[in-house]
Amino acid sequence: MSSTNNYILGVYDDEDEVLHAVSEVKSKGIKIEEVYTPFPIHGLDTALGHARTRLPIAAFMFGCLGLVCAQALINYTMVFDWPMIIGGKDFFALPDWIPITFEGTVLFTAFGLVTTFCISNDLYPGKKPEILDIRITDDRFVMAINVDKNKKSAADIKKALKDSGAVEVNVK
Amino acid sequence: MSHVVSPIREKLVTGGKSYHDVTHDICKQVEGEPTKEWKWAFGISCIIFAYGAYCLFYTWWQGIGVWGLNKTVGWAWDITNFVWWVGIGHAGTLISAVLLLFRQKWRTSINRSAEAMTIFAVLCAASFILAHMGRPWLAHWALPLPNAFGSLWVNFNSPLVWDVFAISTYLSVSLLFWYMGLVPDLATIRDRATTKASKFWYGFFSLGWTGSAKTWARYEYMSLILAGISTPLVLSVHTIVSMDFATSVIPGWHTTIFPPYFVAGAIFSGFAMVQTLLLITRVVFKLEDYITIEHIEMMNIVITITGSIVGIAYLTEFFIAWYSGVEYESYAFINRATGPYWWAYWMMMTCNVISPQLFWAKSIRTNLMVSFFLSIVVNVGMWFERFVIIVTSLHRDYIPSSWAMFSPTMYDIGDYIFSFGLFFTLFFLFAKFLPVVNMAEVKSVMKGVSTNYPAKKAKASTKTDE
Incomplete structure (x- = not known):
């Protein structure tokens, strides 16, 4: 100012x-x-x-994006690109994928949320206050x-x- | 904002501190020259780190043949140390996230250092993951990257791959949570800075923070959401670590109780490590008014509760081994308690189940020396828990001719020493260059819980300057 x-x-x-x-x-x-x-x-x-603030909405959207990205990656690699028989299970082994889907959701939510927070408040490294x-x-x-x-x-x-x-x- | 606080509540900040006193007391160690104690402590940890780094380098150079592993015991100190450090790395997020959700105000003085400890402990754990791969330069093979094998992807059905994702997500989200918590305090240091270098660096990392009401309102929401997602995250991490074992078919590992049992054990050992570090930090940095006996007592209560959960888990495991009627499972457990590694088992039982029960006595849980000693006992016990689970389940195979014992070499020990060197070097750097107590959060809970509030000040000193 x-x-x-x-x-x-x-x-x-x-x-x-x-x-x-x-x-x-x-x-x-x-x-x-x-x-x-x-x-x-x-x-x-x-x-x-x-x-x-509408940050919670942004966080939810990023969470959804994380979930979709994690599922997309796993489905692409495990079902479409190079399916492998592992322990006689289906290629589409959804229960086994829950942990990584969850981690992806959390990762996207956290980084998306913090990035949105910084942008909305105009905060960035090196900014002169x-x-x-x-x-x-x-x-x-x-x-x-x-x-x-x-x-x-x-x-x-x-x-x-x-x-x-x-x-x-x-x-x- | 002044909260309504019951008069029976203990004061969280003692010594009649004002807001400025908080700023001064916490910034003092960042702004001043390093003390002699700090230089000694940092120097010693650097030496330990250097020796450990040599051992780790030798392990990487020669391969894991330098460890005491044999064809029966293929996992020993590496995974023991990994699980131990990851477990320790749970307390920070638990304190800052779960206690935030439960509105536990006593967390404010300790969450910063506990979170820092979390991050360093997870880095130590990661060093064992890299080392136990044998060819650490190929660590990226654990990631789903396109490759020259026709893109042969990683196996997403494998708990070991879940672990890679869980640990790396946990590390990065904890780091983010910790850093965002630091921003307002970095701004405080920036505004007090006298040297050009500290003005620049603290200014750079404080993101141009001004503390406007709008920013704070959003910040509070952000912290709440980060706490909300970190809580299941922290529980998921040790759950997934336990699945590394539980989804195998090794008697002694193949048990459904593992996830809750590992999580309780992680909180137990993590709180013990926080206790050890806090008891040192409060004396070295003279923070007795911020980290009070009340805090120490609360920590001890959590240690007692989680220690009891762990104790129940040990007994349940034993009962189920018998009740399942699987003779291999029963043997694994009888061998743990009475076999050649009986001493490790009973060490674990004594340190983890019996010793925390001493905290039922108020005189013990408010005694600093005893708390310090018992916090170390708990961590010794938790190391033995992982050793018992891993080595005693493996060392007597299905075929008696392949039964073996495990004895560590100097490189097993040296790599463990490396993790201590890394941990303490990072911790001392943190303690010197960053505020060890979250000033903004402590200030926000002072009214009503600090000794001289709410004392109404005279409004007389109104002055105007144009």
């Missing part, structure tokens, strides 16, 4: 206070851009009005408000943040 001085940051030092502050600030008609925290706070995303306050990853909870996207004046926003229990109000 560039240094255009259009962000007002409310810095909190307690997770419950920031959670309450979100609804308090919102009730005054101020639009909150995002809240940054050192650890997950349950209920914060719903308080901010973020939509529920947009740090609003260096203490976010330590012990501070920061509420970021974009002045340009709000009708209220900067002074009103600062007052609202202070009233909601912010220990510091900064401009970035």
Whole structure:
């Protein structure tokens, strides 16, 4: 986030206070851009009005893909390409293939899920982070408000943040 | 978020730590110069690793004829060590995945190091898989790759191929789970870094993490799903390892009880190894406020429960051997307990079944020295369990003229030493360069479970700077 001085940051030092502050600030008609925290706070995303993530759907799809790929590979090699009689069993020996099908499903789900997670959050190795306050990853909870996207004046926003229990109000 | 915590719950973090104290205490060992203790420990493990690497190299160069195997006992220390390490490698995922699903908050201080241990243990196990192939440069033949034999594929009906898939999936998914858990903490180190190198490397691997509410919400879902798929995965891995034996027709191996019995044994030995390492780590890195007696006690309770399951499995196995009426099966078991390897059998019984029962006494399970000693006893016992299953089932064949004993050579022992060298070298590197406790998770459970929370702070210090 560039240094255009259009962000007002409310810095909190307690997770419950920031959670309450979100609804308090919102009730005054101020639009909150995002809240940054050192650890997950349950209920914060719903308080901010973020939509529920669709990651579980993606995970399920990748799982299905893994299952299909594993079955396709085994069927192709064991039934079509080079069938062999092993212990007098059918070429299509489905019960024997359950372990590898399962492993394939898990493998695709895990890697597909994590890749989707990284893409959806724009995370990748070597990315330069947009740090609003260096203490976010330590012990501070920061509420970021974009002045340009709000009708209220900067002074009103600062007052609202202070009233909601912010220990510091900064401009970035 | 502050959870409602019953007042009878023990505090998970003691010493009245604030969030900043957590960051400071955990980052300290990453940021500071290596301590003298660390240098000594790392140096010794490097020497062990080097000696082991020589033995392993010699084994690869000469072939597995340098081991003490004979035509009757074709699997001995190699597979014993493999199963032992894979078993140890189960605790990390169990702690981070199963205990996450059960919302056990005490996992937060120990899951990071337990998962690291898992990954290193699986690598040790993999070294035996490669070594026992005899021609490790042909290890890729176990994978379904197109080849010059007209594509003669691998046999997907074989438990040994299932094992290849299970172990490699387990290793890669555990690594992924562990790494994603590390990302927020790497960002913490990045933001505190003072040197250019650490700014770059921790910055590189922290993926540009900022800790926004949206990212955290998705992150929580991702962790939950990874835990959900890792739980059956971890159970499947040792199930499949047990099928390497159970689907054979060797008396003593051909038993349906093997999958649950192996899984219980894996959790048992894995927790014991976590216990051993944690008891050392908490002292060396002064983490007594994070890894408390409460944690040690919880671990000991899990060891007692899984040890009892293993004990029941031993007895059931014996009963079924008699009840089945198969004389070969009965003989295999009587030979285990009273044959030439009776000492290994009773070593296993004492270490695995009797010793964990001592933890029923609270004074014993909260005693650090006794816990440390018993955790090693359990791992010795679990090594003997695999030795008993593998060697005593093989050494008396169907034909008495081919009966044989197994005695290890220096290369059997040397390859085992290699795995210890590898394990401890990696563990000490991890302990120096990465945070050994998951800071973000510990912070998230502190309110309500730490001693100075929930203490309301004064709102007075409000200040503005423009």
